[in-house]
Amino acid sequence: MSRRTALCAALALAAPLLLSAPAATAATGAAGPLARFHHQRLAWKSCVQGPNDDTGKELQKAGAECADVTVPLNYDDPGGRTITVAISRIRATDTPHRVGPLLLNGGGPGGQTLGDAPWIRQTMKDVGARYDVVGVDPRFVGRSTPLDCHWPTGTSIQGAGADRAGFDRMTAFARDLAQRCRKFEGPVLPYVTTRNTARDMDIIRSALGERRISYLGYSYGSYLGEVYATLFPGRVDRMVLDGVIDPDRYSPRLLRGAEAANRHALANWASWTAARNTTYGLGRTRDTVLAAVNRIQAAATRAPLKVGSYRLDDHTVPAIVFSGLSQDNDDAHGALARAVRDMGLAAQGQRVVPDPDFTDTLKFVLTGSESAYGSVQSAILCGDVAAPRDPEVYWRDIQRSRAQDPLFAPVARNIGPCAFWAPPREARTTIRGDFPALLVNATGDPRTIYPGAVAQHRNWPSSRLVTLRGTDQHAVYGVFGSACVDASVNTYFATGRLPAEDVTCDAQADSDA
Numbered sequence: 001m002s003r004r005t006a007l008c009a010a011l012a013l014a015a016p017l018l019l020s021a022p023a024a025t026a027a028t029g030a031a032g033p034l035a036r037f038h039h040q041r042l043a044w045k046s047c048v049q050g051p052n053d054d055t056g057k058e059l060q061k062a063g064a065e066c067a068d069v070t071v072p073l074n075y076d077d078p079g080g081r082t083i084t085v086a087i088s089r090i091r092a093t094d095t096p097h098r099v100g101p102l103l104l105n106g107g108g109p110g111g112q113t114l115g116d117a118p119w120i121r122q123t124m125k126d127v128g129a130r131y132d133v134v135g136v137d138p139r140f141v142g143r144s145t146p147l148d149c150h151w152p153t154g155t156s157i158q159g160a161g162a163d164r165a166g167f168d169r170m171t172a173f174a175r176d177l178a179q180r181c182r183k184f185e186g187p188v189l190p191y192v193t194t195r196n197t198a199r200d201m202d203i204i205r206s207a208l209g210e211r212r213i214s215y216l217g218y219s220y221g222s223y224l225g226e227v228y229a230t231l232f233p234g235r236v237d238r239m240v241l242d243g244v245i246d247p248d249r250y251s252p253r254l255l256r257g258a259e260a261a262n263r264h265a266l267a268n269w270a271s272w273t274a275a276r277n278t279t280y281g282l283g284r285t286r287d288t289v290l291a292a293v294n295r296i297q298a299a300a301t302r303a304p305l306k307v308g309s310y311r312l313d314d315h316t317v318p319a320i321v322f323s324g325l326s327q328d329n330d331d332a333h334g335a336l337a338r339a340v341r342d343m344g345l346a347a348q349g350q351r352v353v354p355d356p357d358f359t360d361t362l363k364f365v366l367t368g369s370e371s372a373y374g375s376v377q378s379a380i381l382c383g384d385v386a387a388p389r390d391p392e393v394y395w396r397d398i399q400r401s402r403a404q405d406p407l408f409a410p411v412a413r414n415i416g417p418c419a420f421w422a423p424p425r426e427a428r429t430t431i432r433g434d435f436p437a438l439l440v441n442a443t444g445d446p447r448t449i450y451p452g453a454v455a456q457h458r459n460w461p462s463s464r465l466v467t468l469r470g471t472d473q474h475a476v477y478g479v480f481g482s483a484c485v486d487a488s489v490n491t492y493f494a495t496g497r498l499p500a501e502d503v504t505c506d507a508q509a510d511s512d513a
Helices: 032-038 054-061 114-123 125-130 164-191 194-207 220-231 259-274 286-302 316-323 330-347 356-366 371-384 391-402 450-459 483-495 507-512
Strands: 065-072 082-090 100-105 131-136 213-218 236-242 305-307 310-312 438-442 464-469 503-506
Touching: 032 065, 032 194, 054 114, 065 194, 082 114, 082 194, 100 114, 100 194, 100 220, 114 125, 114 131, 125 131, 125 483, 131 194, 164 371, 164 391, 194 213, 194 220, 194 371, 213 220, 220 236, 236 483, 259 286, 259 330, 286 305, 286 316, 286 330, 305 330, 310 316, 310 356, 316 330, 316 356, 330 356, 438 450, 438 483, 450 464, 464 483, 483 503, 503 507
Parallel strands: 100 131, 100 213, 213 236, 236 438, 438 464, 464 503
Antiparallel strands: 065 082, 082 131, 305 310
16 A cells, blocks of 8 residues: 555654664674674764655654665675665654654555654554654665656556457556666666565664564555564564555455455445535436446547546546545545546546646656656566466456456456566565464455455464454555554554454444544
8 A cells, every 4th residue: 555645744854963873783683794784873864855855844843863774785695786775763752661663664565654654653642652663665665775667657557448459558568667677777676575675674673773673564564564574573573564465365466356345445435426416416326426437438448538638548547446446535535536527527528627636646647757656566566476477367367357347357457567577586475374463454445455354364363453344445543543443553552462352443433433
């Protein structure tokens, strides 16, 4: 996930250029070729990088400091090339009751998390004062030796189109994206993996001088947490995974199987929009609003829709609708309703000037302004698990599912650049059999679907599952505004003890409060 736009807060200034003491060997347990990384000194500095750095200014306001951690590009060759991983830190203020560092990952994969420390610290309430809250831009993301394949888009996720010709265009598009990555970033691609990110986390732990870390991971960050707990189980104190991925389903085709949850979210959005027909004019009933979406997709199949300076076809329209369904709140629903209204007007041949929210979405999908995000997201997925290489596998899958879901199945099951990627350098990670983590998921989550959280809870029988019923929300803790969920997580952070049994919260109870 990455509640990336809504969640990005900022980076900040602490003491200028202070050096931490070298981590003690007892704290790291590290020797041999990695010792120089584990024992490195961190130069803490201001997080502000220039007058337009809003993230840095927000971090500075929160009292954060920043540092760059040096890690090996290739852990099999620690004497070779190195890269840096950028971190931010808001120090614990309740030092007599300090627990230790809490490392963050906001998802994606490819989401920047450096700026998330302030809002996480706020969500934690009083218990936040007992932690050093540490935001991390993972390797090749944001300020951490960024990777950019110079794509013409910020995402590889688009619809397959209405027919074989459309699918063939998407196959050529996916092949081109993969070729661009080989051209611009080929030497580092084998090392853009979750396993290496987990290894970087352990270098960060040691460089901070800590025996153990706590961890909060959203969406893809849940998988990163699962991998870290597998590789370094003795280094974890408290772990919260929100928007939980079943590791058995983790692959470049992670969205496959999420169609039903997205149809449910779309139907609920349509009901919300129908109740506001005087504002959006898309229809007075849920079915009328859904019919408007179908008409827009049909029109885009016949000819591209002109929205401002952009042209939307049957590949991009369903991807835009899909992208608008991860958050279950009035702001997100309104943004999608305005986008659908604008696309509907364009389908009628009217001149449309999109609002800033829709303009940002169009820029993300149809220009290279966010090329780095899509590049590293695909690089991580492709580097972790191999995807089918035969285009016919995807085409047959799309055709089998199109009748049941003509809007979302061609998005969730479409071919992507991983079909044309080199095989992963390491074997797929086999996640350990049990771990006492706190898992959080909404029942209607359209990205990390609820059955995945149930499956991982079964995989980790000593874990506890906090379920939020009655919402199509992706990422819950500190995001949705559930007092029940937030209190459950904060109690665990405060005590280190999991609930005696699983917890069920009701989204309606929060909205009525």
